[in-house]
Every structure is written in structure tokens, then in C-alpha cells.
Amino acid sequence: VYNFAAGPATLPDPVIKQIQEELPSINGSGMSIMEISHRSALFDDIINAAEQDVRELMHVPDNYHVLFFQGGGTGQFAAVPMNLATNHHKIALLDSGHWATKAGDEATNLGYQVDVLASTKDQHYQALPHANTPISAQDYDYLHITTNNTIEGTAYHELPEHGDVTLVGDLSSNFMAENYNVSDFGLIFGGVQKNLGPAGVTLVIVRDDLVKPVEHIPSILNYNLFVKKNSMYNTPPVFNIYATGLVLKWLKEQGGIEGIEQVNRQKAALLYDFLDDSKLFANHIKPSDRSLTNVPFTTGDAAVDKEAITAATDAGLMNLKGHRSVGGLRASLYNAMPLAGVQALVDFLHNFEKQH
Numbered sequence: 001v002y003n004f005a006a007g008p009a010t011l012p013d014p015v016i017k018q019i020q021e022e023l024p025s026i027n028g029s030g031m032s033i034m035e036i037s038h039r040s041a042l043f044d045d046i047i048n049a050a051e052q053d054v055r056e057l058m059h060v061p062d063n064y065h066v067l068f069f070q071g072g073g074t075g076q077f078a079a080v081p082m083n084l085a086t087n088h089h090k091i092a093l094l095d096s097g098h099w100a101t102k103a104g105d106e107a108t109n110l111g112y113q114v115d116v117l118a119s120t121k122d123q124h125y126q127a128l129p130h131a132n133t134p135i136s137a138q139d140y141d142y143l144h145i146t147t148n149n150t151i152e153g154t155a156y157h158e159l160p161e162h163g164d165v166t167l168v169g170d171l172s173s174n175f176m177a178e179n180y181n182v183s184d185f186g187l188i189f190g191g192v193q194k195n196l197g198p199a200g201v202t203l204v205i206v207r208d209d210l211v212k213p214v215e216h217i218p219s220i221l222n223y224n225l226f227v228k229k230n231s232m233y234n235t236p237p238v239f240n241i242y243a244t245g246l247v248l249k250w251l252k253e254q255g256g257i258e259g260i261e262q263v264n265r266q267k268a269a270l271l272y273d274f275l276d277d278s279k280l281f282a283n284h285i286k287p288s289d290r291s292l293t294n295v296p297f298t299t300g301d302a303a304v305d306k307e308a309i310t311a312a313t314d315a316g317l318m319n320l321k322g323h324r325s326v327g328g329l330r331a332s333l334y335n336a337m338p339l340a341g342v343q344a345l346v347d348f349l350h351n352f353e354k355q356h
């Protein structure tokens with residue numbers, strides 16, 4: 001089957017095979033990766049290699065830390081304000097959809113002021129918001145953006161204007177699927193469960209000068225502690241970091257982010273071209289803002305959409321149901337989805353259209 005789920009999502013076949021083979025005994029130790037101590041030399045090698053591969057793949061500058069957390073993107077909705085909004089306690093936000101709203105709500109709940117600079121809510125988030133007036137670091141600790149909007153199907157391919165304000169990016173759904181310059185951000189974060197591994201690891205890449213001692217915040221979300229302890233303040237998700245490391249090695253074999261982005265562009269173009277030609281299905285996102293990784297589409301008739309989803313499932317094209325807030329269908333085309341999977345989807349949709 002081909003799995004078009006929005007996350008957790010499909011993993012590369014060779015990685016699944018390697019995990020199967022290595023599960024009883026890691027590196028000839030006679031112990032499973034799920035059984036070894038995070039304080040062992042064996043695991044040190046695994047986490048250090050994963051960090052090194054993140055650095056190589058994203059060309060992370062030396063003045064940035066690469067950290068492994070738990071708690072997902074949602075954990076970072078709390079961690080980022082608590083660690084970074086220490087000066088003005090004020091955050092700027094571009095409201096591009098569900099996950100940007102969630103991030104803003106969590107910061108508000110924790111007592112920070114969140115100013116929404118622009119929102120495309122009244123356009124059903126089918127285009128991306130951009131601030132109309134310049135912003136300044138004298139007013140805001142940072143600007144929060146969601147680079148890829150998983151539910152709505154938009155992505156910033158060019159980063160929005162942010163003056164001298166630190167940019168924070170939630171890359172949860174296009175982390176290493178599309179190239180961004182780490183140095184354009186003060187901090188980026190995302191769970192790995194869409195493009196980079198099994199759920200349970202949250203990657204944070206943060207510029208050194210933004211990491212400082214902060215009092216009265218939970219240790220589990222404290223960047224300064226995690227830097228000092230090499231992401232092992234407490235027991236890390238050992239298996240998940242190992243599996244993420246394998247996906248990173250696989251990604252390097254695909255030509256890194258540059259290589260996979262080319263494939264991702266081909267995959268997305270194949271589906272968008274079909275949808276733009278179709279008389280039954282349509283994607284309603286502003287073309288320049290279309291996501292490479294999440295493609296929502298609809299017939300405009302909920303009953304026909306449902307019929308298409310059921311028939312697709314029968315044909316082995318799984319998890320195409322759109323998010324309940326958007327409806328219709330959604331195909332998530334993350335890194336591990338092969339071009340052949342998208343071709344199979346397009347062939348299916350084409351045949352379905354002929355019959356309707």
C-alpha cells in the first residue's frame with residue numbers, strides 16, 4: 001500500500017528493514033536498541049552521529065545547537081516562549097492556520113502577549129499571511145511562523161519579512177523536505193514523525209546567543225540544560241533517536257535535502273498538474289503558496305469525496321481523508337513517499353474521474 005497519512009507517516013522501506021534486522025542486537029552487543037543505557041558509549045555514538053548528520057544535511061552553522069527533545073511540536077509551543085520571550089514577553093505571529101493558532105494560544109495561556117500581525121483566516125487560509133507594517137526587535141522577542149501548514153496545504157517558500165526580529169520556524173511538516181537556510185532563523189523546531197522518523201523525537205536547532213539560563217521553567221523544556229547535557233538531561237527516547245539516525249543516513253543517500261527536494265517538487269507537480277487539469281477534483285490554494293508536502297483537494301461534494309476516499313483505500317491508497325476542519329481529501333507527500341506512489345494516486349484519481 002501507499003500511505004498518504006499526515007503523520008505519523010510512511011518511513012523509507014530500507015530503514016524499516018534495517019530496524020527489523022538490528023532489533024534483537026545493536027552493533028553486536030547482544031542487546032536490543034530498546035534495552036541499552038542512554039549513558040552507554042554505544043548510544044553516545046548513535047546520538048552524536050544523528051546530530052552530526054543533522055548538521056551536515058542542513059548545513060547548520062557552528063553557532064547553532066542541535067537538540068533532541070520529547071513533547072513534539074506542541075511541547076515547543078510552550079518551550080519557545082519560556083526560553084526566548086524573556087525580554088519583552090511579547091511575541092509576533094503570522095496566523096497561517098491551525099498550528100500557528102495553536103502556538104499562539106499556548107503562549108497566551110502561559111501569560112505572554114501574542115500579537116497577530118496578519119491572518120488569512122477570512123480566506124480559509126488558502127493563501128499565506130504577510131505583515132503589512134515593519135516590525136522591530138525593540139517590540140518583540142521573536143516572530144513565530146509555520147513554514148508548512150500541514151492541514152491547509154500552504155508553505156512559505158520565501159520567508160516573510162521580519163525586520164531585525166528573531167525568526168522562529170515551526171518546520172514540523174517540511175523539516176528537511178524543502179531547503180531553508182538555518183541562519184535565517186533564530187530557532188527552528190519540529191517533531192520528526194512526518195519526514196524524519198518515528199514519533200517521539202522533537203528536533204530543535206537554536207542559535208547560541210538565544211540560549212540562556214531561565215528560572216522557573218520546567219527542566220524538560222529548558223534549552224540551557226539540554227545544551228549542557230547533550231540532550232540527555234533525562235532518559236531520551238533511545239529507540240526513536242536511533243531510528244531517526246537511520247532515516248538521516250537514508251536521506252544523505254538520496255542526495256541530502258537538495259536531492260530529496262527535487263523529488264518532492266516532481267511529486268507535488270505531478271499531483272497539482274493533474275488537479276489543475278481535472279474537471280472533478282480541485283486544489284484551491286494560491287499557486288505560489290502551495291505546499292510540497294501536504295496537498296488538500298476536493299470534488300466540492302462531500303459524498304463524492306467520501307466515495308473517492310473509500311475506493312482509494314480499497315486500491316491500497318491509504319489515509320487520504322482530509323482534516324476535519326477542511327474536509328475533502330489530503331495527500332501527504334513526505335520524504336519517504338516515492339514518486340511511484342504519487343503516480344499511483346494520480347492514475348487512480350484519473351480513473352475515478354472517468355467513471356464520474
Ligand code: PLP
Pocket residue numbers: 007071072073074075099146148149150151170171172173190191
Ligand atoms: N506544527 C505543525 C505544523 C504540525 O503539523 C503539527 C502536527 O501535525 C504540530 C505542530 C504538532 O506537533 P506534535 O504532534 O508533534 O505535537
